[in-house]
Amino acid sequence: MSLSTEVQAVYRALLQHPEWGLADIARSTRLSVDEVRSALDQLTDRSLLHERSESNGGFIPVNPEVALTPALRRLEAELDVRRAHLSRERVALADLAAEYMSLTTGRGSGDIERLTGVESVRVRLTELSQQAESEVRTFVPGGALSPAALAAGRPLDEQNLARGVGIRTVFLESVRNDPATVEYATWLASLGGATRTVPVLPMRMILCDHTAGIVPIDVNDSGQGAFLVRCPSVVAALGELFEMVWERARPLETCVGSGQGDAPTDRERALLRMLCAGLTDEGIARKMGVSLRTVRRHMAALLERLDAQSRFQAGVEAARRGWL
Known part of the structure; x- marks a missing residue:
């Protein structure tokens, strides 16, 4: 339905000079002869040009309002049908959404x-x-x-x-x-x-x-x-x-530090808190997202750092140092 700038230029050239041929139009619009010929075909297809039947040929421009109004009316009718369909879809969607919210909310308390x-x-x-x-x-x-x-x-x-x-x-x-x-x-x-x-x-x-x-x-x-x-x-x-x-x-882009001086690392504090809470190694591994072997390795390192022989002694020493 839309006409390119080049096609419109050809149409305007013929409006002013209906007697012009391909070469004249090409020279005036700065288009190639092939481009002009393609534009003439499009204008003819859209009934904006009427080809002369005389021997000298040429085209007669047609009023765009007369030529294009029927096509525009068809498009408007199609749009009206689509709008009606869209309206029905919106109503159906709203009804389903309301029912969905009612049912899902009703499942709870x-x-x-x-x-x-x-x-x-x-x-x-x-x-x-x-x-x-x-x-x-x-x-x-x-x-x-x-x-x-x-x-x-x-x-x-x-x-x-x-x-x-x-x-x-x-x-x-x-x-x-x-x-x-x-x-x-x-x-x-x-x-x-x-x-x-x-x-x-x-x-x-x-x-x-x-x-x-x-x-x-x-x-x-x-x-x-x-x-x-x-x-x-x-x-x-x-x-x-x-x-x-x-x-x-x-x-996440920063590295986990090993702590400075006597201060415990975040990992050590977490281990101590879970140790004092009575969690098993399996429970600690699950909470930290690591393997059981890794938990036991971390725990052994913590006991060594606290110079403790048992987990109970590690808790006592950590409390003495103010880590808890």
Whole structure:
């Protein structure tokens, strides 16, 4: 339907000089003869030119309003049909969305919705992330994610950052030895996101804006699903927890220090806290996202540094030094 600048130039040339031939039009419009011939074909196809039947040939320009109005009316009719279809689709979408919200909200109690199974959590999390307006904050315990999992999350991360939604993620320090996670953190930082690490995390948690949070039903079994929490006071408390952890966490691109002087490292403090809490080596390994062998190696090094013969003695010595 649209006419290029070149085609319009040919039409205007014939309006002023209907007697002109190809060479004249080409010279006036600074187009090649082939370009002029193509423009004449387009004008003829759109009924803007009427070819003379006389022996000398040539073209007669036709009023554009007369020639193009029928085509415009057809386009308007098609648009009216599409608008009507779009309107029906919007109504149907609104009805389905209302029913969806009614049913999903009804499965919970008040401001808490139970999401059964991993897939339900993923679907709901994707919805919340796409609806986020300010920031998505996440705790990721359990060690490094697989390269496939990191790659799968990139499109949504990129989309959110592009529309101004912040992303802050806290991993365990064990991921510093994982090239895929380090590469992901570098990529995220280049787009405006931020990633930090700590020795231990309390649980997996995702906060969307300051209105919704997802926490596991069982911190030791993510397969059971999660709770979607919208209670303002609970979400605020979870947000405070995130900020406290974030403040003492280290940017992933920095190296973990070994401590200075007699001060314990973050890892040593975490080990001591869990030791005093009565956690087994297996429980500590799970919380730190490392192997059981690694926990025992760290524990042996801690006992050696404290010059302790037992874990009880290590706790007493750590308290004496003010490490606890």
